Amino acid sequence: MSETYDDEQQAFDCTVNGTPTRLVGDPAAPASIALRARGLFSVRETCGLGVCGTCTVLLDDEPVSTCITPLFALEGRSVRTAEGLEDGGRLSELQQQFVESQAFQCSFCTPGFLLSGTALLSRTEGELDDDAIEEGLQGHLCRCGCYDSIKHAVRTCAARRLQDTGRIR
Incomplete structure (x- = not known):
């Protein structure tokens, strides 16, 4: 329940x-x-218009x-930031695949x-496929142009989960 401070x-x-967590600020x-x-610095505001994806x-x-x-x-809801993707100090599968695929340059x-x-x-x-990945990542801009590496990382994670469940076609 929200509490008024001033x-x-x-x-x-x-x-x-x-x-x-209790977050304090101007409600609007x-x-x-x-x-x-x-201290959740993975949340980076850049455009202020909801078009670049850096604050996702x-x-x-x-x-x-x-x-x-x-x-x-955010009241009463669950928020997950990039800091919350790790599990017990281990990178998530997608984070690890970003590293392996070199799916970043400046990392912003x-x-x-x-x-x-x-x-x-x-x-x-x-x-x-690329179309599904592009649709799922719509609204994100990479100024370094790492789109192919990013798609590769997501595609590889999707393929790995098929291997992990034994459903290789």
């Missing part, structure tokens, strides 16, 4: 990367501001741009691509 500040309770301000204030988080497992998501929208866009890629992999089964 005319402009309110507290909102949510779960961030599996931990109950972009959620990215409060998340960065908590998973909100109840769906990718959203936090630069256009007001803080009050990487957290957003990782989160949308994670969501895409979690809601699909089987192999993914």
Whole structure:
């Protein structure tokens, strides 16, 4: 439940990367501001319009741009940032595949691509072709042009899960 601090500040309770968290700020301000204030620096606001993808988080497992998501929208919900992709200090499969595929250069866009890629992999089964990957990663911009490597990383993760379940065709 939100709690009022003063005319402009309110507290909102949510779960961030599996931990109950209270975020404080202007309810109408972009959620990215409060998340960065908590030290979650993978949430990077760049465009402020929801078109570049650098501020993407998973909100109840769906990718959203936090630069256009007001803080009050996080109340009672689950937020996952790129910092929350690790499990016990180990990179997620997609993070590891980004490393192996060299799916980044400057890495500024990487957290957003990782989160949308994670969501895409979690809601699909089987192999993914380039069209499906491009649709799943729509709304993300990479100024270094690493799109082919990023698609390769997601495609490889999708193929590996087929191997892991013994459903190789």
